[in-house]
Amino acid sequence: MVNYILSIVVFGDGNNPAPWEGSHWGLAIERQGGSGRGELHNVVLIDNDRKWYQYEMRDDVTILNLNSEGKFWIAILSEQQKRDAVKVISKEAPPRDGKKGCQDWVMDCLFALETNEPALIPDGTSQFVYGLVRTPASNIAKQAGERWEPRA
Numbered sequence: 779m780v781n782y783i784l785s786i787v788v789f790g791d792g793n794n795p796a797p798w799e800g801s802h803w804g805l806a807i808e809r810q811g812g813s814g815r816g817e818l819h820n821v822v823l824i825d826n827d828r829k830w831y832q833y834e835m836r837d838d839v840t841i842l843n844l845n846s847e848g849k850f851w852i853a854i855l856s857e858q859q860k861r862d863a864v865k866v867i868s869k870e871a872p873p874r875d876g877k878k879g880c881q882d883w884v885m886d887c888l889f890a891l892e893t894n895e896p897a898l899i900p901d902g903t904s905q906f907v908y909g910l911v912r913t914p915a916s917n918i919a920k921q922a923g924e925r926w927e928p929r930a
Contacts, residue, residue: 781810782860784891784899785849785927786884786907787818787841792914800912803884805867806841806849807860815840817864821872821883831872831883835864842929847915850922852888852907853899863898866890881911 785806792801808816818839821831842849855863870887873879888904891897910918919926 780857782807782816782855782857783810783851784853784855784860784863785841785851787849788847788915788918789845790915791847792912792918800881801847801915801918803881805884805887807855807863808841810854814842819864819867819887821880828874829876829879830874831880833868833870833872835868842927844929846929848919848926848928850918850925850927852903853891855898859898862894863891866894866898885911 783806785808787804787806789802789804790800794800802820804818804820806816806818808814815838818836818841820834822834824830824832867887867890870883870890873883885904885908888899888907891899892901892904910921913921919928
């Protein structure tokens, strides 16, 4: 039986002066015990003036690349849970209110995954991750503990 790991990938150190310009976050789904390649789900800025984002999914990418600081795992998913999670994630609207960013979108995805019937991630996950929003990657690594995997 194949399992998959759902993780949040953190790009950049997050030590930016503007509060909404912290690290870029995306959601990764990769085969457990695999090659470190998988799907990357995230939102990309398409209009800087209005702060509008667009959903993007890239498949067969190196999850921890030169732009990433690391990742922390959220849940282990079965094949069916992976399919369900991708449906939930891909339906989450990208930010277009001029206020929210990529970390907010990841949080919206986590809320949806946690409240899905049946739940796809453990209860309390979104509350834990909410405490990491707009904090530097070094703090995320510390708070995630053993669930953190730095870029090699």
